[in-house]
Amino acid sequence: MTMTLTQQIITIAMVVFGTMATRFLPFLLFPANRTTPLYVQYLGRVLPPAVLGLLVIYCFKDVTFTAGTFGIPELIGVTVVAVLHLWKRNMMLSMAAGTVVYMVLVQAVFS
């Protein structure tokens, strides 16, 4: 390791500070005791579904669809989750079944 302990602490502190900046900034800019601009209120209402969409895509960011397993285990896993959830609408069941199917696929079928 090339860094001194002090340099390591500073580096970690920078990461903490950067992370907290992204979490606290909206609340510092639009404090609860002042009226939030209508445009920001609008964003607060419409952003969440889009952000959840972004998170779903985020999970697939490192999946390669053009080589290797072509993303087939991931697509099957998500299909199991989605179909079960439409059918039973039981969160734990959908997630557990999808994950087990995915684990079997990557450990035994596509290994």
Add this chain to the structure above:
Amino acid sequence: MKRKAFLAAFPHTLPILAGFLFLGIAYGIYMHSLGFSAIYPILMSLFIFAGSMEFVAAAMLLAAFNPFSAILLTVMINARHLFYGLSMLDRYKGTGRLKPYLIFGLCDESFSINYTAKVPAGIDKGWFMFFVTALNQLYWVAGSAIGALFGSYIQFNTEGLGFVMTALFVVLFMEQWMNDKHHTSAMTGLALSALSLIIFGSSHFIIPAMIAILLALTVMRQPLERKDELVS
């Protein structure tokens, strides 16, 4: 009141228990393999509490000392939290002294659960969200510690277990979808993020995706607000 809120919150965090213990253990093992003592992953999980960021921070610690680039990279990787904050401005109102911790712990999982969960009547919303956040962090820190201290003893084949996080986000996306009156925003988020991923690749797609989503939702403000009025 706290007890009831805890009991209501705990089941919502079970998928995170599985996912964070696993990912935390993976992170602890990773840090151990890089030669860091267990105190590093434990303290980093306690203070940073942002999964993917902590893996990147490990790489930073091994590179040349550059605090400015550290902060810049961190803000870029975690920029999506800005959207979580904007979405939670209203929900976090009236949570009093719990609010600083709720904001501190606003990771992907805390956001998605606290945003989509319907807090049962009679349960204090602030304490419910506090326990969701604190349990999530507990799982993450515990996982990191287990991985760092005992990682070399784990025999069970855990390959693919991380898929539980993907499953969680898919389910939460579907729950949100079923509760929404229209799906313009959800489809905008999916389509623009996917497009951005194809164009910019996995390590650079989040910021362009966020900008595109922001622009699209801004352009669609009038029709969307009219749609909301019509259906509500």
